[in-house]
Amino acid sequence: MPHVALVGYGRFGRALGTLLEAVGVEHRALDPVADIPEPLRAHSMPELLEGAELVVVSVPVPQMRDVLKALRPFLTPEHLVLDVGSVKVKPVEALTEVLGAQVPWVGTHPLFGPLSLAMAERPMRVVLCPNPLHPEAAPRARRFYEALGCEVIEQSPEGHDQVMARTHALTFFVAKGMVDSGAAADVPFAPASFKALSRTIETVRADAGHLFNAIQQENPFATQARGRLLAALQAIHRDLESAPAMKPEQARETAGHAVPGLEPAAPAPREPREHIDELDRELVELLARREELVRRQRRAQAPGNEPARTEALLAVRRAWAREVGADAQEVEAVFRAVLGSGLR
Numbered sequence: 553m554p555h556v557a558l559v560g561y562g563r564f565g566r567a568l569g570t571l572l573e574a575v576g577v578e579h580r581a582l583d584p585v586a587d588i589p590e591p592l593r594a595h596s597m598p599e600l601l602e603g604a605e606l607v608v609v610s611v612p613v614p615q616m617r618d619v620l621k622a623l624r625p626f627l628t629p630e631h632l633v634l635d636v637g638s639v640k641v642k643p644v645e646a647l648t649e650v651l652g653a654q655v656p657w658v659g660t661h662p663l664f665g666p667l668s669l670a671m672a673e674r675p676m677r678v679v680l681c682p683n684p685l686h687p688e689a690a691p692r693a694r695r696f697y698e699a700l701g702c703e704v705i706e707q708s709p710e711g712h713d714q715v716m717a718r719t720h721a722l723t724f725f726v727a728k729g730m731v732d733s734g735a736a737a738d739v740p741f742a743p744a745s746f747k748a749l750s751r752t753i754e755t756v757r758a759d760a761g762h763l764f765n766a767i768q769q770e771n772p773f774a775t776q777a778r779g780r781l782l783a784a785l786q787a788i789h790r791d792l793e794s795a796p797a798m799k800p801e802q803a804r805e806t807a808g809h810a811v812p813g814l815e816p817a818a819p820a821p822r823e824p825r826e827h828i829d830e831l832d833r834e835l836v837e838l839l840a841r842r843e844e845l846v847r848r849q850r851r852a853q854a855p856g857n858e859p860a861r862t863e864a865l866l867a868v869r870r871a872w873a874r875e876v877g878a879d880a881q882e883v884e885a886v887f888r889a890v891l892g893s894g895l896r
């Protein structure tokens with residue numbers, strides 16, 4: 553595996569460093585402000601780039617052009633430069649302008665971040681935008697990401713940003729609207745439908761602001777996507793305001809009909825068997841994530857008193873089982889099997 557130079561050691565740079573370490577890829581990092589552990593720290597650009605094959609630029613999107621300009625004098629045609637920004641049109645413009653045909657580069661967007669990496673969420677997907685100036689760069693970047701365990705999707709920068717405008721930008725927009733309007737603050741309970749949004753709300757709250765700004769301001773398609781969403785929300789709001797209140801007998805007649813302004817798209821109810829399959833699939837995915845987290849824990853900490861630790865762990869799981877009304881002995885047996893298998 554190539555030696556990797558990380559330019560920028562913020563939230564994403566640090567998380568990528570952990571991933572590189574997990575697969576044994578040698579790396580070094582340079583960042584004027586972040587705290588970098590001494591063995592990984594480079595003190596200058598020449599030191600950072602010495603022996604590096606891959607240069608990963610992990611800085612806020614608005615700083616990309618200036619950082620590339622500062623790096624440019626030290627780069628050679630043997631390097632491969634990747635950016636990891638959440639948008640692609642503007643970073644690719646900066647890469648074209650500053651590195652051009654002289655230094656190989658490719659725009660990439662890992663669709664995961666520190667939160668999902670810390671939880672060992674899978675799959676890890678990366679969008680890669682091949683460019684005609686360096687046709688050999690995309691296959692090299694693909695090999696790098698695949699060696700880290702990522703699935704790679706190829707897209708044009710415009711295609712990427714259009715999809716992100718309708719997904720990433722709108723999700724963050726709605727979540728921030730809920731935070732700023734106080735809608736999501738300190739609620740004592742919430743329905744299942746809200747839980748899907750709550751993770752994004754947490755990401756928006758934890759964000760230093762530059763991720764939100766990059767997703768919204770640096771994506772040329774985001775303004776239009778937000779405008780469309782706002783217009784649709786206003787139309788739904790107007791319909792709801794102007795619809796006459798229903799009498800109980802009308803409510804029965806219209807049950808299953810469209811709510812004003814909404815498409816009737818209720819999914820057909822599914823058989824319990826299908827739900828069981830889905831749950832089992834999730835269990836398998838959770839076991840894979842558990843295995844990965846245990847591996848990380850082992851690397852970080854030498855094994856202590858294993859039998860005592862196992863008994864304490866099982867006692868906690870039995871208590872959890874009782875809390876949710878499951879059979880504590882059955883649950884213990886499952887965990888004994890997990891702990892006794894290779895999945896631990």
Ligand SMILES: O=C(O)C(=O)C[C@]1(C(=O)O)C=C[C@@H](O)C=C1
Binds near residue numbers: 662665720
């Ligand atoms: O998982 C995380 O920690 C993230 O920061 C998540 C997240 C996202 O919004 O899903 C944030 C920005 C990246 O471009 C991709 C992933």
